[in-house]
Amino acid sequence: MALIVQKYGGSSVADADSIKRVAKRIAEAKRAGDDVVVVVSAMGDTTDELIDLAQQITPLPPQREMDILLTAGERISMSLLAMAISSLGVEAQSFTGQQAGVITDSAHGKARIIDVTPSRIQQAVDSGAVAIVAGFQGVTQHTNDVTTLGRGGSDTTAVALAAALHADVCEIYTDVDGVFTADPRIVPSARKIDRITYDEMLEMAASGAKVLVLRCVEYARRYGVPVHVRSSFSTRTGTLVTDAPTEQGAPMEQPIIAGVAHDRSEAKITIVDVPDVPGKAARIFEVVAGAGVNLDMIVQNVSVASTGRTDISFTLPATDGAAATAALTEHQPDIGFTSLQYDDTIGKLSLIGAGMKSHPGVSARLFAALSDAGINIEMISTSEIRISVVTRADQLDDAVRAVHTAFDLDSADEQAVVYGGTGR
Amino acid sequence: MALIVQKYGGSSVADADSIKRVAKRIAEAKRAGDDVVVVVSAMGDTTDELIDLAQQITPLPPQREMDILLTAGERISMSLLAMAISSLGVEAQSFTGQQAGVITDSAHGKARIIDVTPSRIQQAVDSGAVAIVAGFQGVTQHTNDVTTLGRGGSDTTAVALAAALHADVCEIYTDVDGVFTADPRIVPSARKIDRITYDEMLEMAASGAKVLVLRCVEYARRYGVPVHVRSSFSTRTGTLVTDAPTEQGAPMEQPIIAGVAHDRSEAKITIVDVPDVPGKAARIFEVVAGAGVNLDMIVQNVSVASTGRTDISFTLPATDGAAATAALTEHQPDIGFTSLQYDDTIGKLSLIGAGMKSHPGVSARLFAALSDAGINIEMISTSEIRISVVTRADQLDDAVRAVHTAFDLDSADEQAVVYGGTGR
Numbered sequence: 001m002a003l004i005v006q007k008y009g010g011s012s013v014a015d016a017d018s019i020k021r022v023a024k025r026i027a028e029a030k031r032a033g034d035d036v037v038v039v040v041s042a043m044g045d046t047t048d049e050l051i052d053l054a055q056q057i058t059p060l061p062p063q064r065e066m067d068i069l070l071t072a073g074e075r076i077s078m079s080l081l082a083m084a085i086s087s088l089g090v091e092a093q094s095f096t097g098q099q100a101g102v103i104t105d106s107a108h109g110k111a112r113i114i115d116v117t118p119s120r121i122q123q124a125v126d127s128g129a130v131a132i133v134a135g136f137q138g139v140t141q142h143t144n145d146v147t148t149l150g151r152g153g154s155d156t157t158a159v160a161l162a163a164a165l166h167a168d169v170c171e172i173y174t175d176v177d178g179v180f181t182a183d184p185r186i187v188p189s190a191r192k193i194d195r196i197t198y199d200e201m202l203e204m205a206a207s208g209a210k211v212l213v214l215r216c217v218e219y220a221r222r223y224g225v226p227v228h229v230r231s232s233f234s235t236r237t238g239t240l241v242t243d244a245p246t247e248q249g250a251p252m253e254q255p256i257i258a259g260v261a262h263d264r265s266e267a268k269i270t271i272v273d274v275p276d277v278p279g280k281a282a283r284i285f286e287v288v289a290g291a292g293v294n295l296d297m298i299v300q301n302v303s304v305a306s307t308g309r310t311d312i313s314f315t316l317p318a319t320d321g322a323a324a325t326a327a328l329t330e331h332q333p334d335i336g337f338t339s340l341q342y343d344d345t346i347g348k349l350s351l352i353g354a355g356m357k358s359h360p361g362v363s364a365r366l367f368a369a370l371s372d373a374g375i376n377i378e379m380i381s382t383s384e385i386r387i388s389v390v391t392r393a394d395q396l397d398d399a400v401r402a403v404h405t406a407f408d409l410d411s412a413d414e415q416a417v418v419y420g421g422t423g424r
Numbered sequence: 425m426a427l428i429v430q431k432y433g434g435s436s437v438a439d440a441d442s443i444k445r446v447a448k449r450i451a452e453a454k455r456a457g458d459d460v461v462v463v464v465s466a467m468g469d470t471t472d473e474l475i476d477l478a479q480q481i482t483p484l485p486p487q488r489e490m491d492i493l494l495t496a497g498e499r500i501s502m503s504l505l506a507m508a509i510s511s512l513g514v515e516a517q518s519f520t521g522q523q524a525g526v527i528t529d530s531a532h533g534k535a536r537i538i539d540v541t542p543s544r545i546q547q548a549v550d551s552g553a554v555a556i557v558a559g560f561q562g563v564t565q566h567t568n569d570v571t572t573l574g575r576g577g578s579d580t581t582a583v584a585l586a587a588a589l590h591a592d593v594c595e596i597y598t599d600v601d602g603v604f605t606a607d608p609r610i611v612p613s614a615r616k617i618d619r620i621t622y623d624e625m626l627e628m629a630a631s632g633a634k635v636l637v638l639r640c641v642e643y644a645r646r647y648g649v650p651v652h653v654r655s656s657f658s659t660r661t662g663t664l665v666t667d668a669p670t671e672q673g674a675p676m677e678q679p680i681i682a683g684v685a686h687d688r689s690e691a692k693i694t695i696v697d698v699p700d701v702p703g704k705a706a707r708i709f710e711v712v713a714g715a716g717v718n719l720d721m722i723v724q725n726v727s728v729a730s731t732g733r734t735d736i737s738f739t740l741p742a743t744d745g746a747a748a749t750a751a752l753t754e755h756q757p758d759i760g761f762t763s764l765q766y767d768d769t770i771g772k773l774s775l776i777g778a779g780m781k782s783h784p785g786v787s788a789r790l791f792a793a794l795s796d797a798g799i800n801i802e803m804i805s806t807s808e809i810r811i812s813v814v815t816r817a818d819q820l821d822d823a824v825r826a827v828h829t830a831f832d833l834d835s836a837d838e839q840a841v842v843y844g845g846t847g848r
Contacts, residue, residue: 079493
């Protein structure tokens with residue numbers, strides 16, 4: 001008998017019929033003999049409707065109140081799901097983040113989990129009931145204020161709860177069959193990945209793969225929670241995210257490449273004619289960090305000997321573009337650059353695989369594939385298990401397809417499923 | 425500087441514009457120098473929509489889950505109201521029933537308040553903020569389960585909070601100008617009552633007046649909380665429900681009659697040919713009480729000497745009719761009656777006034793008025809400050825108008841306002 005934590009996103013519980021379908025699935029798991037704890041997001045568009053209501057009241061609602069408002073969404077979905085399971089003759093009780101013991105810091109709207117003390121959930125499970133827990137929400141330690149966890153919050157709730165309950169597996173139900181070697185909307189021949197390591201999944205998430213958010217994977221890795229990403233619309237096995245690259249029946253060697261991720265959400269800033277003296281680059285990155293902006297890739301050109309000046313480029317989330325350019329422009333006198341170029345028509349391709357550490361020639365093959373496809377590389381960055389390149393945005397899809405084929409990731413038999421997801 | 429508890433019902437916060445209007449009113453009260461605590465119901469039809477959602481899932485949802493579902497409604501309205509007040513530059517924080525310290529028993533769907541420990545509300549008030557509290561909800565003492573208080577729950581929350589905070593007044597905002605001498609939809613010349621005692625208001629509520637529920641008035645009387653029933657659509661003074669019948673400037677003598685209430689929700693059961701021996705009536709009422717039914721009026725006819733048998737009639741909520749007739753029919757052999765008549769086409773008129781204690785002739789005047797109007801009286805019951813009569817349902821409106829006129833309650837100058845209200 002296993003203890004399974006299941007997480008269902010908003011699209012899986014969008015209306016009464018969807019809730020009944022999910023309830024049936026949960027009841028079957030329970031009847032099969034497993035203990036089941038379920039984490040659920042708000043129904044379909046509920047969150048957007050609540051945000052819209054708040055916007056009708058004021059353009060800048062206080063975050064504390066916004067969190068109270070938004071958590072109404074899970075309250076509705078979790079109680080309806082508990083009702084639906086009960087009506088199938090399986091006992092079910094729903095619990096808020098607070099009742100489930102999800103303790104967070106007080107950063108309303110993007111709270112971090114400090115601790116999970118799920119004694120009431122354990123009690124419910126011990127009594128034979130299915131426990132339904134509101135995802136995305138927690139409560140502050142001392143003031144008992146309601147918080148929300150931000151993007152991907154429900155996935156994080158599920159993994160955190162699985163860790164605290166020592167669950168055997170955390171199943172993340174979504175509207176795709178698992179993690180794919182590339183976005184099937186761009187690469188129809190993309191294959192579902194059966195197993196992937198935490199490290200690879202981290203790089204995939206950080207590089208733009210949307211099926212799991214970074215913090216959820218980080219949490220799973222830290223506590224060693226096996227995560228099974230699978231579809232709520234089929235019973236097929238999905239993708240297992242885990243530490244152990246091999247097991248009985250699986251190939252002894254990790255495939256070289258796990259997949260190709262892409263990201264269209266970044267922009268590039270080039271700072272032109274910076275004096276090439278020690279401390280200038282540091283000053284630039286201080287200024288950008290001071291504006292609360294996280295950089296991704298950085299390239300410094302070779303200094304032009306005759307002028308003693310150079311260009312520095314970096315990428316950043318496009319949503320931070322305005323803040324970064326404002327901060328840099330303000331400090332133009334002391335940094336001493338001549339001009340600043342902002343470009344949000346870039347795309348980033350990342351090739352990820354723990355196997356590339358021990359296989360030479362991966363980057364050569366990557367660059368050859370891009371070159372053969374006539375795609376220019378603007379920036380490059382690498383880690384032990386990832387190579388990322390920046391291209392023109394309108395060449396990104398071609399780049400992803402070319403690289404996917406070059407590393408033999410294409411499959412003819414796997415049915416491609418369109419990506420989606422709720423971001424909560 | 426006073427401490428005021430204000431309660432706004434669902435129709436006062438039905439949409440974003442209504443919420444902004446109410447927020448403006450609250451901000452004005454705060455700026456005028458008073459401390460303000462606000463109790464709010466769910467927006468307009470939210471509760472009905474949530475009930476409808478639950479019905480789509482299962483016809484018999486578990487009450488614990490139903491309570492969690494329904495309390496999402498106040499969560500939405502209270503946070504939006506806090507946002508609206510904040511946007512006017514007045515600090516506001518919203519609190520759930522649990523955060524406000526509303527402790528109840530565990531009777532889900534109709535919980536009773538056991539205690540109110542509003543330390544967080546007091547803190548918020550002391551810090552200069554307006555505290556917004558979710559009406560209608562509480563939390564169980566030991567298990568921290570969410571409960572709802574049932575019909576009129578938000579009014580009761582407001583009065584209970586006012587008592588615990590030692591507030592100067594509890595203002596119940598509604599869509600009428602106050603308590604009227606009769607339902608203005610039936611008697612267009614009904615007058616707004618300026619002051620009414622707890623006892624009179626209790627009798628009004630128990631006799632069908634819908635503006636305040638019985639338990640709310642009971643709570644107010646027990647703790648001596650002055651309740652001001654007024655309109656959220658005007659700034660006019662409404663009706664003050666209080667202990668002291670007089671004050672400076674008010675007339676020294678209480679008017680004889682406070683008002684005429686009516687009730688169309690009852691039914692009458694007549695048990696025909698009951699053996700007129702000791703213990704039979706007691707047995708009947710035992711059986712009915714055993715079915716969980718509360719009786720209202722009871723009439724036993726004079727026994728027919730020749731047969732030694734009699735008829736017993738009583739009124740009860742029409743919603744309990746099926747349960748009562750089933751229980752009685754089951755016990756027909758040991759009670760020994762010959763037949764049972766069920767009649768849900770009755771109406772009840774009640775004349776209420778603390779002054780009638782010291783004024784003889786009130787009942788004579790009442791019966792004369794009804795007789796002059798050609799209305800037959802089927803049952804009568806009286807208390808110190810109330811006379812109730814049962815009539816045919818289709819004669820009830822005429823009866824109310826005739827009695828209202830006979831006791832000089834008509835007014836030409838008061839604008840009649842249509843009754844409404846949300847029942848929560």
